[in-house]
Amino acid sequence: MRLGIYIHWPYCRSKCPYCDFLSYVKKNVEQSVLVDGYLSDLEYYRSLNDEYKVDTIFFGGGTPSLLEPKQIERILDKIIGLWPTADNLEISLEANPNSQYPTLFEDLRQSGINRLSLGVQALNDKDLKFLGRTHDMKEALSAIDLVKKNFDNHSIDLIYARPEQTVCEWKKELNQVCNLGLKHLSLYQLTIEEGTVFSQKGIKPAAEEKAAELYNITTQILADFGYEQYEISNYAQKGYECRHNLGYWHGDDYIGIGKGAVGYLHIGDKILTTTHPRQLTEVLPTERAEELLIMGLRLNEGINKRRFERHCGIKWQDFVCQQQINELIKENLVTETSENIKATSNGRLLLNYVIEKICV
Ligand SMILES: C[S@@+](CC[C@H](N)C(=O)[O-])C[C@H]1O[C@@H](n2cnc3c(N)ncnc32)[C@H](O)[C@@H]1O
Ligand code: SF4
Incomplete structure (x- = not known):
């Protein structure tokens, strides 16, 4: 990994x-x-x-x-x-x-x-x-x-x-x-x-x-x-x-060393966030899913749904509201395929609105 x-x-x-x-x-x-x-x-x-x-x-x-x-x-x-x-x-x-x-x-x-x-x-x-x-x-x-x-x-x-x-x-x-x-x-x-x-x-x-x-x-x-x-x-x-x-925006694991550093690790079936000094805190899959959504929509390539599922353990369709996504597509704020969802250039200017609508 x-x-x-x-x-x-x-x-x-x-x-x-x-x-x-x-x-x-x-x-x-x-x-x-x-x-x-x-x-x-x-x-x-x-x-x-x-x-x-x-x-x-x-x-x-x-x-x-x-x-x-x-x-x-x-x-x-x-x-x-x-x-x-x-x-x-x-x-x-x-x-x-x-x-x-x-x-x-x-x-x-x-x-x-x-x-x-x-x-x-x-x-x-x-x-x-x-x-x-x-x-x-x-x-x-x-x-x-x-x-x-x-x-x-x-x-x-x-x-x-x-x-x-x-x-x-x-x-x-x-x-x-x-x-x-x-x-x-x-x-x-x-x-x-x-x-x-x-x-x-x-x-x-x-x-x-x-x-x-x-x-x-x-x-x-x-x-x-x-x-x-x-x-x-x-x-x-x-x-x-x-x-x-x-890697960070995709939600891949990373170790953080030094006073202001945080990290994200998968250990067994747990997702853990780490802070200095060596503090490990379990993260709920829904919390991680929200973070992955916020970071992923900032990327031009958008969110790869399989990677999202692998990193937070929640099925994409169980996390999002498809009806809201359809509305965002009509408003030309996101585009979606079976593999991927991304914000359009207009959507990137209204990212808080897009994120709020997608995760309910
Ligand atoms: C960790 S910081 C600083 C790195 C390095 N010490 C420096 O000052 O160049 C990384 C970057 O965040 C940006 N940054 C920091 N504070 C900001 C702010 N309030 N608004 C916008 N960009 C900021 C700066 O461009 C900075 O280079
Ligand atoms: S931007 Fe922040 S981190 Fe960079 S030199 Fe200034 S005070 Fe230090």
């Missing part, structure tokens, strides 16, 4: 005002001691199930590019020693531009990382400042250049639908981004999360209509440059989809 492993590194150089991911700003972290804990957690999860083959590993954060490459190597060596691994193991890492460490990307590649996702967020200095980033545009462009030199499989993250951002500005920025020749792009609309500095300052997200307009322009421009959308916020040149995230 295929397995993903997610390694969460919760430390950052500073806290961005929009971010509600679990992260701490702390200097002098005892990396080797923390990684010792990661290694013993890996051993623990290995002991729970003998049937897995590791297909993808993802270092996420926080800022995992602050993790010393020698610590990354320790983690990778451990995983490879514990599990059989796929021949084309995908090993991704999220990095922040960091000009204080000029050989960062070379060192990351040497440590075994083979897919690099760079958090750029904006390609102009005014918005980078607004987003509270520690890098400017010059640093971002030079980091992108180094990423391209050191990796074949690369991606950047951008946040759009920023307050005051005009359609014209976003089109210009997107064209510039597409001309960088990256294999993958993750483009997220800014959300204002409770408890963040942005929320405390009363910053408002883009109005719904404006956000929809920006989204439509985004998919159009990216398609012109040969990027295929495969999930609401993710676009890739052919063959460069993030396999780790696809």
Whole structure:
């Protein structure tokens, strides 16, 4: 059975005002001691199930590019020693531009990382400042250049639908981004999360209509440059989809290591979610089914009904209301075959409505 492993590194150089991911700003972290804990957690999860083959590993954060490459190597060596691994193991890492460490990307590649996702967020200095980033545009462009030199499989993250951002500005920025020749792009609309500095300052997200307009322009421009959308916020040149995230959206099993990591495992006939430290909680098949529906409809390929049944143990037709699906089909919000159901591009803009109608 295929397995993903997610390694969460919760430390950052500073806290961005929009971010509600679990992260701490702390200097002098005892990396080797923390990684010792990661290694013993890996051993623990290995002991729970003998049937897995590791297909993808993802270092996420926080800022995992602050993790010393020698610590990354320790983690990778451990995983490879514990599990059989796929021949084309995908090993991704999220990095922040960091000009204080000029050989960062070379060192990351040497440590075994083979897919690099760079958090750029904006390609102009005014918005980078607004987003509270520690890098400017010059640093971002030079980091992108180094990423391209050191990796074949690369991606950047951008946040759009920023307050005051005009359609014209976003089109210009997107064209510039597409001309960088990256294999993958993750483009997220800014959300204002409770408890963040942005929320405390009363910053408002883009109005719904404006956000929809920006989204439509985004998919159009990216398609012109040969990027295929495969999930609401993710676009890739052919063959460069993030396999780790696809596994997650499909509902495949994965182990989560590190403070903010969760995991999903099948053990015997039980579905378990895991949280740090080694907390295993049984999940009801109906709860998992709902999650699979929410994640699957974000994907352009939609939901494969057999996989859905395999992962949650509930027959598709017993979970959904077929009459509601028929109405959604008439409204041109979903399409359905005997194998599969997917949201149309209109449906993806009204996903909450679609999900509510399908699961009753
Ligand atoms: C785990 S986070 C950060 C990774 C990395 N530390 C960085 O800052 O680039 C992954 C991505 O989520 C996105 N993100 C975080 N907070 C967001 C928000 N409030 N709205 C939209 N996108 C957000 C950013 O694009 C970010 O790169
Ligand atoms: S966006 Fe990235 S760098 Fe900024 S606080 Fe969140 S995890 Fe840290």
